[in-house]
Amino acid sequence: MIDGEDIPTLIEWAGGPVAITRLINSFYDRVEADELLSPFFPGGVSQTHREHVSSWWIEVLGGPARYTERLGGYEAMLTHHRGLGITGEQRLRFATTMSQAADDADLPADPEFRAAMIGYLEWGTRLAMANSQQDAQPIAHAPVPRWGWGVAPPYQP
Numbered sequence: 242m243i244d245g246e247d248i249p250t251l252i253e254w255a256g257g258p259v260a261i262t263r264l265i266n267s268f269y270d271r272v273e274a275d276e277l278l279s280p281f282f283p284g285g286v287s288q289t290h291r292e293h294v295s296s297w298w299i300e301v302l303g304g305p306a307r308y309t310e311r312l313g314g315y316e317a318m319l320t321h322h323r324g325l326g327i328t329g330e331q332r333l334r335f336a337t338t339m340s341q342a343a344d345d346a347d348l349p350a351d352p353e354f355r356a357a358m359i360g361y362l363e364w365g366t367r368l369a370m371a372n373s374q375q376d377a378q379p380i381a382h383a384p385v386p387r388w389g390w391g392v393a394p395p396y397q398p
């Protein structure tokens with residue numbers, strides 16, 4: 242729960258870390274078969290990559306800060322995106338593929354949860370795209386974001 246309030250965190254609502262791991266695996270299974278995204282991962286998406294990105298998402302959605310504490314935090318994530326030259330078309334495919342993967346992985350389909358998740362996805366993919374350009378001058382240091390429900394937490398009469 243979020244401190245002092247009767248509102249679950251996004252990770253609690255999603256079904257915990259195991260649900261996010263399922264989401265990320267479903268996502269990268271699709272990425273491996275995608276003509277716009279698979280070239281980023283020659284030879285397939287490794288187990289290590291899947292685990293690292295799962296840790297990132299678990300932290301962002303309100304779970305343990307494993308990516309910050311053990312995997313290099315924001316700075317490591319930034320390094321991995323530098324120079325990738327992500328195009329607008331690839332960004333959009335990444336975002337829509339993640340939305341499809343949320344269905345594959347049976348994540349909660351209520352409008353509030355999906356809006357919060359897609360909000361983070363839209364923010365994160367736009368930053369990743371900007372930071373991946375050759376002339377990018379990204380913010381060098383920042384915390385791993387902690388995302389919330391935004392304007393529409395679950396409706397609890």
Ligand code: HEM
Binds near residue numbers: 317327
């Ligand atoms: C919400 C958006 C995104 C998040 C949360 C995210 C997260 C991450 C993280 C945490 C890593 C580092 C993994 C590690 O520590 O080993 C990573 C690497 C990577 N990301 Fe993203 N990413 C996002 C968007 C994108 C997009 C839009 C693309 C391409 C279309 C992309 C392509 C990659 C690639 C190719 C790597 C691996 C680079 C390498 O190993 O050298 N990411 N991502």
